[in-house]
Amino acid sequence: MNDWRTSLFIAYKSVTRGNKSMLALMVFILSLSFINMLFISGVLTGLWNSEVDLAINLITAHVEVTPQQKPTLKEFIPNEAQLQAQISTIPGVIATTRRYQLAGSLSFDKDKSGQMKSVSGAIIGIDPSRDQKVFTVNDIMLAGSPLTDNDTDQIVLSSALAGGYGTPSTNDLGGVKVGDKVQITYANGVMRTYTVKGIYNDIIGIFETFITAKEAESVLSVANSASQILVKVNTSRSTLASYEDRIRTLAPNLTVKNYTDLLGSIVSFERALNIISDIVSAISIAVAAVTIFVLIYVNALNKRRQIGIMKAIGIKQRIIVNAYIIQSLFYTACGLLIGGLAVFTVLRPLLIAHPIPIIVGLLNLTLAYTPLGVGLGILAFIVAGYLAGRIPAHLVAKENILTAIWG
Amino acid sequence: MQPMITVSNLKKTYPGKVPTPALRGISLEVAKGEFVALTGRSGAGKSTLLHQLGLLDTPTEGTLHLNGTDVETLSDAERTEFRLKNLGYVFQEYTTLIIELTALENVYLPHMAAGGATRHYREEAAELLRLVGLGGRLDHYPNELSGGEQQRVAIARALVNNPKILFADEPTANLDSVSAKTVLELFAKLRSEMGQTIVLITHEPEDVRPYVDRTIWLSDGLIEKIETRNARS
Ligand SMILES: Nc1ncnc2c1ncn2[C@@H]1O[C@H](COP(=O)(O)OP(=O)(O)OP(=O)(O)O)[C@@H](O)[C@H]1O
Ligand SMILES: [Mg+2]
Numbered sequence: 001m002n003d004w005r006t007s008l009f010i011a012y013k014s015v016t017r018g019n020k021s022m023l024a025l026m027v028f029i030l031s032l033s034f035i036n037m038l039f040i041s042g043v044l045t046g047l048w049n050s051e052v053d054l055a056i057n058l059i060t061a062h063v064e065v066t067p068q069q070k071p072t073l074k075e076f077i078p079n080e081a082q083l084q085a086q087i088s089t090i091p092g093v094i095a096t097t098r099r100y101q102l103a104g105s106l107s108f109d110k111d112k113s114g115q116m117k118s119v120s121g122a123i124i125g126i127d128p129s130r131d132q133k134v135f136t137v138n139d140i141m142l143a144g145s146p147l148t149d150n151d152t153d154q155i156v157l158s159s160a161l162a163g164g165y166g167t168p169s170t171n172d173l174g175g176v177k178v179g180d181k182v183q184i185t186y187a188n189g190v191m192r193t194y195t196v197k198g199i200y201n202d203i204i205g206i207f208e209t210f211i212t213a214k215e216a217e218s219v220l221s222v223a224n225s226a227s228q229i230l231v232k233v234n235t236s237r238s239t240l241a242s243y244e245d246r247i248r249t250l251a252p253n254l255t256v257k258n259y260t261d262l263l264g265s266i267v268s269f270e271r272a273l274n275i276i277s278d279i280v281s282a283i284s285i286a287v288a289a290v291t292i293f294v295l296i297y298v299n300a301l302n303k304r305r306q307i308g309i310m311k312a313i314g315i316k317q318r319i320i321v322n323a324y325i326i327q328s329l330f331y332t333a334c335g336l337l338i339g340g341l342a343v344f345t346v347l348r349p350l351l352i353a354h355p356i357p358i359i360v361g362l363l364n365l366t367l368a369y370t371p372l373g374v375g376l377g378i379l380a381f382i383v384a385g386y387l388a389g390r391i392p393a394h395l396v397a398k399e400n401i402l403t404a405i406w407g
Numbered sequence: 408m409q410p411m412i413t414v415s416n417l418k419k420t421y422p423g424k425v426p427t428p429a430l431r432g433i434s435l436e437v438a439k440g441e442f443v444a445l446t447g448r449s450g451a452g453k454s455t456l457l458h459q460l461g462l463l464d465t466p467t468e469g470t471l472h473l474n475g476t477d478v479e480t481l482s483d484a485e486r487t488e489f490r491l492k493n494l495g496y497v498f499q500e501y502t503t504l505i506i507e508l509t510a511l512e513n514v515y516l517p518h519m520a521a522g523g524a525t526r527h528y529r530e531e532a533a534e535l536l537r538l539v540g541l542g543g544r545l546d547h548y549p550n551e552l553s554g555g556e557q558q559r560v561a562i563a564r565a566l567v568n569n570p571k572i573l574f575a576d577e578p579t580a581n582l583d584s585v586s587a588k589t590v591l592e593l594f595a596k597l598r599s600e601m602g603q604t605i606v607l608i609t610h611e612p613e614d615v616r617p618y619v620d621r622t623i624w625l626s627d628g629l630i631e632k633i634e635t636r637n638a639r640s
Contacts, residue, residue, distance in 0.1 A: 002522045017507035314491025
């Protein structure tokens with residue numbers, strides 16, 4: 001108890017009477033190291049979150065319901081309107097929509113020469129007014145306008161399929177414009193010609209063509225059915241699993257999946273991001289630790305004489321070492337505080353107020369954090385600060401007194 | 408009565424390219440309450456002897472008992488504790504104050520470390536500083552004090568825990584004759600009132616003669632002669 005009081009006293013005097021520019025430099029470097037660590041891990045986490053959000057908003061929604069698989073495989077979900085109405089009553093469900101999945105090939109005669117270029121792809125029948133409450137495809141229109149519910153003779157194409165945007169590819173139609181006529185031959189043999197109403201920015205390469213559900217029902221000769229029901233939920237209200245469970249009780253025969261099941265292909269991307277993030281965090285922690293260590297070590301070596309004198313007059317080694325640990329932890333805490341404030345009260349709000357786009361309109365640079373990640377970073381800094389205070393002071397304090405004082 | 412300091416065949420050789428035998432076999436007893444002066448030519452080994460006695464260094468050979476304790480049996484931490492509780496040391500160099508502490512704080516730090524109560528140690532330290540004539544310099548930092556003033560702060564610091572033995576290496580070297588006299592009188596008073604044992608190094612044996620019981624001459628790492636007060640009178 002008394003030892004701590006003495007250590008605190010020595011540490012306090014040492015900080016307040018010590019070299020102010022040294023103190024400022026030390027805190028500055030520590031803050032920078034912490035900012036560096038927070039920034040890099042925040043960007044990587046943010047990138048991953050945005051990537052997932054993008055996929056949810058454009059491809060998977062939160063929960064997907066598909067037709068019965070057992071005992072017999074069914075092609076469609078029956079009574080879709082009733083099921084959607086039931087799902088909508090689950091608290092936390094924001095919107096639902098149905099989609100028809102069709103396959104076919106699109107053909108386009110660019111030069112009106114009779115030479116058609118054909119590309120096969122997925123054709124999706126949507127209820128535009130409902131669909132736009134679940135998906136954000138309307139936000140990424142490059143040309144023309146989105147479908148409305150009764151547009152049976154019009155389609156919306158992906159830019160990747162239309163061609164003429166970005167790098168040309170053998171999988172595109174060679175440059176379809178809004179107003180052009182495109183012929184679709186469906187897998188069941190039905191062939192129809194449509195006017196292109198709009199083209200959306202197919203940034204993640206989904207190559208989908210949208211028709212209205214009304215048109216899909218006419219092609220497939222079905223009604224009140226769906227290949228998929230897609231559900232958007234409030235994820236902060238309940239867990240995904242609990243939404244899935246509620247939906248399963250409504251439709252026990254159907255298949256219910258959430259986006260993490262559906263995003264299998266980008267899970268490896270997450271793993272890669274996590275590894276990069278871990279490595280980068282480890283490096284920035286190591287750099288910060290070495291920085292604290294060197295600064296405080298040099299500081300302690302400068303104080304060799306003082307440490308020697310304190311020992312000579314009978315101050316316990318433990319009191320002296322603790323005084324240095326306290327000082328070191330003080331610098332570390334200042335660095336954490338200033339760095340943390342800079343990131344959480346300046347940098348992050350600034351990036352939210354003035355987004356820096358990575359992909360314009362789709363993906364912005366954001367800083368995202370998990371409490372665990374930030375906690376581990378702080379812990380690592382504190383451990384480094386502790387060791388950086390302890391080791392050099394310990395080394396000096398166990399030196400011969402006269403050598404410490406006179407060199 | 409048990410002597411306060413018992414030195415037997417103490418030797419110290421500084422290692423190095425050319426090893427320096429600074430002490431070549433010192434045997435000595437100092438009684439409790441005795442005031443002893445050590446003198447001799449520069450380089451005779453006076454400071455080296457005082458370092459060994461003050462547990463600031465370890466002798467190459469020989470034994471040392473302080474207040475009945477064989478110091479060789481003490482661990483490093485125990486030696487530190489022993490210094491804090493039993494010994495006061497004034498270095499030959501006056502630059503041994505903690506630069507980040509005021510005069511007052513320098514004096515009370517050992518008292519604080521020994522567990523003194525806050526109010527108590529501040530008053531005690533202030534009183535000691537007044538005794539060495541620095542009542543007006545309590546809040547000065549070492550770099551705001553003259554060499555002689557720093558030396559007197561160091562003397563006050565050495566006394567703060569009422570040490571059983573006070574070692575002082577030329578404590579008056581940087582002082583004018585009036586201040587030097589004040590310090591010597593303070594030592595004599597501490598000795599007569601508190602029974603403190605004092606070993607003091609001086610280059611002016613004549614000046615300390617009225618205060619001390621014995622004067623020991625060192626030469627080339629050996630005791631050359633001892634003059635006691637009785638023999639003198
Ligand atoms: N750290 C050291 N390493 C090597 N030799 C040393 C060391 N300290 C002292 N000496 C040598 O030991 C001898 C005794 O030195 P010491 O300091 O004890 O002398 P002193 O009697 O106190 O002299 P002064 O009156 O000048 O203070 C000297 O020859 C000195 O050169
Ligand atoms: Mg000397």
